[in-house]
Amino acid sequence: MFRVSDLPAELPRPDLATEAAVRRSLGRRRPLHDPAAQPVDRLDLLIDALSPEVTALVVLWLGGTRRASRDTRIGYADDLLLWADWARRELGRERFALDLRRGDITMWLTYQQDAGAAASSVSRRLSALSSLYRYAAGWGLPVVSPISDDDHRPKFHRGRRATSARVLDADQVGDLLAAATDVRDALVVGLLYTAALRVSELCGADDTDRQDEGRRTWLVVTRKGGKSVRVPLETTVAELLDAYRATRPAWTGDGAAPLLADATGNRLDRHDVTRLLRRLAKAAGIPRPETVGPHSLRATAITDQKRRGHSAEDLQELSGHADVRTVMVYIDDDGRAERVAALTDDLGRVMAAVPRRLTSP
Structure with a gap:
């Protein structure tokens, strides 16, 4: 020792x-x-x-x-x-x-x-x-x-790549929720997705970090760099949190009780959350469930909101990034080629000036 x-x-x-x-x-x-x-x-x-x-x-x-x-x-x-x-x-x-x-x-x-x-x-x-x-x-x-x-020192491209967190679609997140057999599992999925939380923010939250103001419930989380911020909880997620707190295993340790605990009452860690999500992904029939992790839900949330037209600044606020450019790392850009092609076609307006005799066989 x-x-x-x-x-x-x-x-x-x-x-x-x-x-x-x-x-x-x-x-x-x-x-x-x-x-x-x-x-x-x-x-x-x-x-x-x-x-x-x-x-x-x-x-x-x-x-x-x-x-x-x-x-x-x-x-x-x-x-x-x-x-x-x-x-x-x-x-x-x-x-x-x-x-x-x-x-x-x-x-x-x-x-x-x-x-x-x-x-x-x-x-x-x-x-x-x-x-x-x-x-x-x-x-x-x-x-x-x-x-x-x-x-x-390896050189690597900062941006979405083969090893980035897997991005699901909203229907697959719904499948994860439908596969949940207890309140805690559904709560974990809901918190990670609707609040776009990092797994460290989720696992580090204490029971005392929940705050109620009027009809809105908030959760205080600690961002990278040690900064504490309040994030709003979606209504159903707040209801799940109420139900979970009523059945959560008793906390016997020192200090504040963790927001989320395992079956023995100990604080959940990121490995617990990863196993939980992969179990749900397998039960939901999602292909390659071993590639689903906590960061998948965060990246999925940001990607979903980007596709629904929200600005990079709003996504920055949702994700808690200090630099708006970092937000783009999480966005699944599987439509990038089509969008670039559309830009190319639009720029091609000027090509109408090419004499037809040059393009005719």
């Missing part, structure tokens, strides 16, 4: 308050290779996977203000767990330490390519590790990042 008091005096030493704050922020998840196990505090999983020195560094790193977003902290923690798991299996490292070499990263990249990992995922995991190395160097620790921009 990790204890601050066990660390040599010259190494970074997080205080207990920072450690407790990081523990709360990271929440719980199931171990990587045991999806049937009970959720465990992410920090405890990191403690088991990392050397004590790296654990102390990670607590300070994740507790810093530059990583204030809960979603960012969880993403970095999960990426580190993946790095540690790979180093244990492929390099024989019992505990992960910041002693990787350039050749190790090249080997890791080969492993990722063989596993079919998306370039965006590879880039994100490299960025997480690179950020930790920079943080360690900032403390004056004798570490050198093994990641090379020339050899290791």
Whole structure:
């Protein structure tokens, strides 16, 4: 077990308050290779996977203000767990330490390519590790990042691509709802779709984040960057939330009860939500149910509203993006070729000036 008091005096030493704050922020998840196990505090999983020195560094790193977003902290923690798991299996490292070499990263990249990992995922995991190395160097620790921009940084197109979240249509979302056998499942689909929520916003919401004003129910969610905003709940979704709260398993943990819980009363995490949606997709007869995930509903909602004529600015407000250009990444542009062809035809008005003798056989 990790204890601050066990660390040599010259190494970074997080205080207990920072450690407790990081523990709360990271929440719980199931171990990587045991999806049937009970959720465990992410920090405890990191403690088991990392050397004590790296654990102390990670607590300070994740507790810093530059990583204030809960979603960012969880993403970095999960990426580190993946790095540690790979180093244990492929390099024989019992505990992960910041002693990787350039050749190790090249080997890791080969492993990722063989596993079919998306370039965006590879880039994100490299960025997480690179950020930790920079943080360690900032403390004056004798570490050198093994990641090379020339050899290791993948180039990928930012926009909709084969690995983007799958976009459904509104009828298929209706099929998911029709396949729901309990209130919670229908509520999860309704919240993700009608409010275009990120799964981190959904899973991070507490019961106390629900607010009623007149005939409208609101939910306070924490966006990327740590900003709290209120999102309106659709009427039926609010009714489902009322019904769910009446039957939700009792909360026995510290602090506010989670808005959504599993059968044992623990907070739902993104893996729980993914399994839930894929189960519903299979029951609904949606082709390739294994490709349906939480982000599918968010991307579907944005795409649906774009096709119904809403402006990019309105979609930005719905999705909570800081940059309106980012909204376009989520839009399924399967009609793009036809629209571009229509533009080309319209521009072709000037071609009427071509003498007919030049175009006649």
